[in-house]
Amino acid sequence: MGKDIKNQLGEVVEQPVKNAPNPAVILVNPQMGENIGAAARAMLNFGLTDLRLVAPRDGWPNPKAVSMAAGANELLDNAKVFETTADAVADLTYLMSATARRREMEVPVIGTGDAGPMFHAWQADGHKTGILFGPEKAGLTNDDVVLTDYILTYPINPAFQSLNLGQAVGVFSYIWKSGEGTAPPDFFQKDLSPPASREDLVRMFEHLEDELDKAGFFFPEAKTDLMRRNIRAPFTRARMTEQEVRTMRGMIKAIAKGRGKARG
């Protein structure tokens, strides 16, 4: 991508100094190799290179992906495969989920016009970012979505919402690229302490939920998943700093220990 970035009129414009790599595209449980290949090709068309796969249905590598990638092979060769979404996003700081489905979740929804500038602002601030795409047909689970800071919705025709996975990644890649240079330096207030990585956050969730579980909090069991998501959503939304996560974990530990003592 070098320094000689041209604008849409072909004029060479200065590239803003970036401290973080371009966003990771994370395909969760993708089914068809063709769609993975099409996604890889479209990513590279617009300058994205970090492809991650969570438990692809037909395993990996997949020859059908190669034939659709039309030359974006290096991107496929470098694709990282993970068992869970949480693993795939562990090193990232800001995350979006692409989904057309309306969710009864307290995760903020943003439009495509805002997404490009936000990603570039995050990158300019040195944060690693990513976006989740769900499997064909089923889409992302609520458990995946609650791990993300924003739900990104495309301005899709309500009468025909079924966007092909490769197309969804292609449109996002364009959106990201076209947001280049649009982020003002003070788009986000600088965090005083670095924001927590997604791994820190997930560990905090697990810690909290583990203690809640021991305390018999998750009842009835049928509602456990819903309760867990409702607990996670506000913490994700808060975009907690590393320090705040540490403090929170200290609080959980203290309360759990105190409870043990009082009882013991």
Added chain:
Amino acid sequence: MGKDIKNQLGEVVEQPVKNAPNPAVILVNPQMGENIGAAARAMLNFGLTDLRLVAPRDGWPNPKAVSMAAGANELLDNAKVFETTADAVADLTYLMSATARRREMEVPVIGTGDAGPMFHAWQADGHKTGILFGPEKAGLTNDDVVLTDYILTYPINPAFQSLNLGQAVGVFSYIWKSGEGTAPPDFFQKDLSPPASREDLVRMFEHLEDELDKAGFFFPEAKTDLMRRNIRAPFTRARMTEQEVRTMRGMIKAIAKGRGKARG
């Protein structure tokens, strides 16, 4: 598409009054049915429905297009097939061509950020519009491009420019949709006389070139195509009104007739 148009945040906003249909997507000599189907699906995802095909390689209808369209069948059923690009765009008033290749042509190049608002402004003014996409690999010919008012270029990675045809149409469809509501009412100065249709313009070209040919203007023959494009470009760029085209044709006729008399 109705009146209940929602913005990207899911809020219902008023739809601007439109006097012209949504842009036509014109695929010139498309090779693979799969790409035609993918294009149709992506068009409908973002609310476009007017698909036109110029001499598709494998004929029409094409079962491979149907299987890739994933339900956008009505759009394929209603696709219009033409023998030439000029025929396909005859009823349209404003045209763009999507091409990544740099052309030594006097056709203005615009970026994707401007295209959406321009199409919506044209539509709001009651003009029928369209965009040309060339065949896989080869892309549009210069003869096709010179029929269009603008070259639309995507902000593509210079190191990997090969955008899949279906993806190119998908990104355009998104660009068009996301431009909705962005066009100020006075985006373009109103023409005093209605702009000429593409058919009128092409007939004027043919009339002019016919007379030039009779006059022995096209010499050497090897340069005829280039000369013809150089003649057409400024007239297309001028966005001539119906009246201006009539006047121009009157002038050609008068000069030709005068010449004939002087000689005869």
